[in-house]
Amino acid sequence: xxxxxxxxxxxxxxxxxxxxxxxxxxxxxxxxxxxxxxxxxxxxxxxxxxxxxxxxxxxxxxxxxxxxxxxxxxxxxxxxxxxxxxxxxxxxxxxxxxxxxxxxxxxxxxxxxxxxxxxxxxxxxxxxxxxxxxxxxxxxxxxxxxxxxxxxxxxxxxxxxxxxxxxxxxxxxxxxxxxxxxxxxxxxxxxxxxxxxxxxxxxxxxxxxxxxxxxxxxxxxxxxxxxxxxxxxxxxxxxxxxxxxxxxxxxxxxxxxxxxxxxxxxxxxxxxxxxxxxxxxxxxxxxxxxxxxxxxxxxxxxxxxxxxxxxxxxxxxxxxxxxxxxxxxxxxxxxxxxxxxx
Amino acid sequence: xxxxxxxxxxxxxxxxxxxxxxxxxxxxxxxxxxxxxxxxxxxxxxxxxxxxxxxxxxxxxxxxxxxxxxxxxxxxxxxxxxxxxxxxxxxxxxxxxxxxxxxxxxxxxxxxxxxxxxxxxxxxxxxxxxxxxxxxxxxxxxxxxxxxxxxxxxxxxxxxxxxxxxxxxxxxxxxxxxxxxxxxxxxxxxxxxxxxxxxxxxxxxxxxxxxxxxxxxxxxxxxxxxxxxxxxxxxxxxxx
Numbered sequence: 001x002x003x004x005x006x007x008x009x010x011x012x013x014x015x016x017x018x019x020x021x022x023x024x025x026x027x028x029x030x031x032x033x034x035x036x037x038x039x040x041x042x043x044x045x046x047x048x049x050x051x052x053x054x055x056x057x058x059x060x061x062x063x064x065x066x067x068x069x070x071x072x073x074x075x076x077x078x079x080x081x082x083x084x085x086x087x088x089x090x091x092x093x094x095x096x097x098x099x100x101x102x103x104x105x106x107x108x109x110x111x112x113x114x115x116x117x118x119x120x121x122x123x124x125x126x127x128x129x130x131x132x133x134x135x136x137x138x139x140x141x142x143x144x145x146x147x148x149x150x151x152x153x154x155x156x157x158x159x160x161x162x163x164x165x166x167x168x169x170x171x172x173x174x175x176x177x178x179x180x181x182x183x184x185x186x187x188x189x190x191x192x193x194x195x196x197x198x199x200x201x202x203x204x205x206x207x208x209x210x211x212x213x214x215x216x217x218x219x220x221x222x223x224x225x226x227x228x229x230x231x232x233x234x235x236x237x238x239x240x241x242x243x244x245x246x247x248x249x250x251x252x253x254x255x256x257x258x259x260x261x262x263x264x265x266x267x268x269x270x271x272x273x274x275x276x277x278x279x280x281x282x283x284x285x286x287x288x289x290x291x292x293x294x295x296x297x298x299x300x301x302x303x304x305x306x307x308x309x310x311x312x313x314x315x316x317x318x319x320x321x322x323x324x325x326x327x328x329x330x331x332x333x334x335x336x337x338x339x340x341x342x
Numbered sequence: 343x344x345x346x347x348x349x350x351x352x353x354x355x356x357x358x359x360x361x362x363x364x365x366x367x368x369x370x371x372x373x374x375x376x377x378x379x380x381x382x383x384x385x386x387x388x389x390x391x392x393x394x395x396x397x398x399x400x401x402x403x404x405x406x407x408x409x410x411x412x413x414x415x416x417x418x419x420x421x422x423x424x425x426x427x428x429x430x431x432x433x434x435x436x437x438x439x440x441x442x443x444x445x446x447x448x449x450x451x452x453x454x455x456x457x458x459x460x461x462x463x464x465x466x467x468x469x470x471x472x473x474x475x476x477x478x479x480x481x482x483x484x485x486x487x488x489x490x491x492x493x494x495x496x497x498x499x500x501x502x503x504x505x506x507x508x509x510x511x512x513x514x515x516x517x518x519x520x521x522x523x524x525x526x527x528x529x530x531x532x533x534x535x536x537x538x539x540x541x542x543x544x545x546x547x548x549x550x551x552x553x554x555x556x557x558x559x560x561x562x563x564x565x566x567x568x569x570x571x572x573x574x575x576x577x578x579x580x581x582x
Contacts, residue, residue, distance in 0.1 A: 003406045006426040006472045027473070034429070034468045035449050047426070049473055075462075079528040084539055091539075095531040099555025100523070101516065102450060104462045105469065244531070244554035339537025 001037050005046035011053065012186055012219055018048045020188065020217050026050050028071065028110035031102050036115065040124050041132060051107070055221055058082065064227030067184070070109030070220040074172065075100065077108060086228040088336045089255055092236035093175035099245050109220035112173060112183065112200065115211060116166035116275075117147060117247050130164050130208040138163035138208075146313040147249065150321070151305070152274040154204040164208030165311065168201055168276050169247050175236055177269035177277035178253035181225055187218040194224070201276030211275075230255025230267055235331035235340075238271075239324050248272035250321045252328035256292065263287045263296075268329075270304060273321055280304035283325075292333035294326060301325035411475040415440065416484025424471055431455045431466035434481060442482035442511045446557070453556035456512035457481045463519035465555075482511035485518060494518045494573045503569035505560035513556045517570045520552045521577050544574045 005024075009015040019026055023045035027033060036042040055071040058080070068077065077083055078094035098106065120126045120139035128137035140148055141158040148165040156162050181197045201212055214220075233256040240246040251271035257264040266287040270278040283304035290296040301322040308318045331340055407426045412419065415438060422437055431448075434440040434457070446454030448467045455467040458480040485492040491499070494517045504510040524544050532551040533542040542548055549570045550563075558566065 001427045003404065004426055005407050006409050006470070008472075008475075027470070030470060030473070031450055031465070031468050034470060038449065047470070051473060075523075075528065079526075084529065088534070088539065091529065092531065092534045095529060095534065099453065100520070100530075100552055101453060101456055101463050101465045101555045102468075105464050244551050336534075337537060337539060340535045341537075 002040070002043045002045075004044050006049065007046060008049045008052060012050075012055070012221060013190060015048050015050050015053060016186060016188055016190075016217055016219050018046070019219070021046055024048055026219060028107040029073070029102075029105035030110075031098070031106045032110065032114050036122070039122065041122060050219070055109075057222075061224050061226075065225050067222045067224050068108055069222050071107050073104060074098075074106040074108070074111060075103035078103065086231050087175075087179060087225055089178060089230060089234040089236055089253055090172070090175045090225070092234075093171040093251075093253060096236060096238040096248075096251070097171040108172075108223055111170055112176075112220060112223075113212065113214075114168070114170045114173075117169045118166040119144065119147075121166060128158070130161060130204075131166055131211075132209075134207070134209045135161040137161070138165065140165050141311070144313055145311045147247065147272070148311060148314050149274050150308045150310050150314060150317050151270075151278050152203040152276070153309075154206070154208060155309075162204070162206045162208065164204035164275065166204070166208070166275060167272055168211070168274070169272075170277075171236070171238060171248065171251060171271060173197075173201065174251055174269045174271035174277045175253045176223065177279050178234075178255050178267035179225055179230070180267065181223050183220055184222045184224060185214065185218045185220050187215055192221075197277070198279060204275050208275075229257040229265065230332075232336060233258050233332045234267075234336050235328045237324050237328035237331065237340075239320060250317055250324050252321075252324045253277075254325070254328040254332040256287070256329070256332045258292070258333070261291070263290050263292055263333075266300070266329075268300065268304065268325070270321055270325070273308075273317060278304070280306075282306070287329075292329070294330070297326040297329040298322070300329065409472050411472055413474050413477050413479055415479045416481060422471070426470070426472055428471045429467055430457070430459075430464075430469040430471045430474055430479070433471040434466065434479075440481050440483050443515075444508055444511055446509065446512075451557070452509070452512075453516060454509050454512040456515045456556065458515055458519055461519070461522065463516050463555075480515070482515055485514065492518065493576055494521070494569070497569040497573040497576075498566070501565045501569040501572065502562070503566040504558070504562050509556060509558045509560075513553070513558065513566055516553060516556045517566075517573065520549070520570065521574055523552070524548075524574065525577070544571070546571065549574070 007018050009018050025044040027047040027049045055069040057069045059067045061067050074094050078091045084091050120129050121131050126139045128139040137159045149167050153165040154162045176197050183195045183200045186192050236253050238248045238251040248271050253269045255267035266284045268284050283300040286300050410423045412421045444454035446452035450465040450468040456463050457466045459477050494514050530551045532547050549567050
């Protein structure tokens, strides 16, 4: 690990000023950043410890939603009665991720910025990774790519500066995408802006080194959840190699707004398949006004996976994602409080 | 049980912070935030605004940086000047001779390094020592009351919840926190899967899920589950 300065600012403004130093980074729970620093994937010159900033509040938002402070820890958020009751999808997704110890450490803002688990990104022994070293190529394309993307990837060959088939590993982000969350940030000169979750994470495009649309120096202050519409009918389904404490091969956040036995609206996002939580407007639209039948769910799943393309080790994800979607929608229709084994 | 002492102190501190905060501001969801324990911001009060180890101008990328941190470990205040890169695990093992906490993977994947910081279980290998400045840390060495083992420690002995013992300090710290979390009504993924999103009982499935952050290469899992089950049952009985 390279040497770094450690600073603990008292206000968001001080934090934003401090992070302006070359190579400085914010430190939240540290579960991802410190891990990557140990392997020299991340080499910050300074860590700006923001964990004691006053960003742990939960407040009412206009229109019946809530603001959640960026430093609320994942474990606290998952069991908060207001979240359990109104945003069970978020509670489920948070509890699907990592371990109790890591959830105790990890923050809401940090989880939004979690970096990919691509083996070639995480291991500096591989010279080619456009995300780690822009322009170096992509070792995953012709390597072991079981956990990699099937949707929205950049693929111009293993030596192209644009190629990246990494996935976003977060569970929480998938639920936030289905819920249509909004990310509030503050930047230099106290400039505030609100980024819809759909525009917060990005596809690799021609700049795979960028995970998000955050600008330099911007600090996530809180996340806004709009008035709950999926509280009664939602489900987060995570498919992985072991039952607990593993990253998703494929995950689905499904929310249904039901009215008289008919689907009024749907929120649907896929995890483990793309560089960002994959939300399909076409799939959601196809469910609006439909009866909650297996046929309707399969139709939505087919629409969501339109254009999917697999590689040597991950082609199975295409059908797996469709079946996971049908199952998540089936469980959501049955009712959040019913449980998967009921 | 000695961890109750630490947790009680922690809770008292947390409650105090919270009431200080609510006195300052009147936010609408304060009450349920407090009840769920989403806290921590107020701790900065009284600490220096900028704990920079060195001035920015003097820094080069190859110069080791140091900082001074004060934290309480197993009831005893400790002041250490450390390289900023030092993890809590290394501070405990290498500087305080508390070698009970183990370094397994050193990447937050095995749980052997689990300790309690302000009553919460964390991976000390991913926790920078600088960040626990002002906190209460409890390690495996701090769970017993003199010669009296904690209920979780006794249960692990009774049920032979280990073989080589390397993961055991982490397992026991983790299980100790698990009981506290369950008492507060915290959920797990199993709670949702079994339709028990309100006050789930600690079934074996719940215990397995809640202990999943602690790996045991010897495979003593059945006995670990039995030990946690017994400690949970006794804890429930004691509070009646």
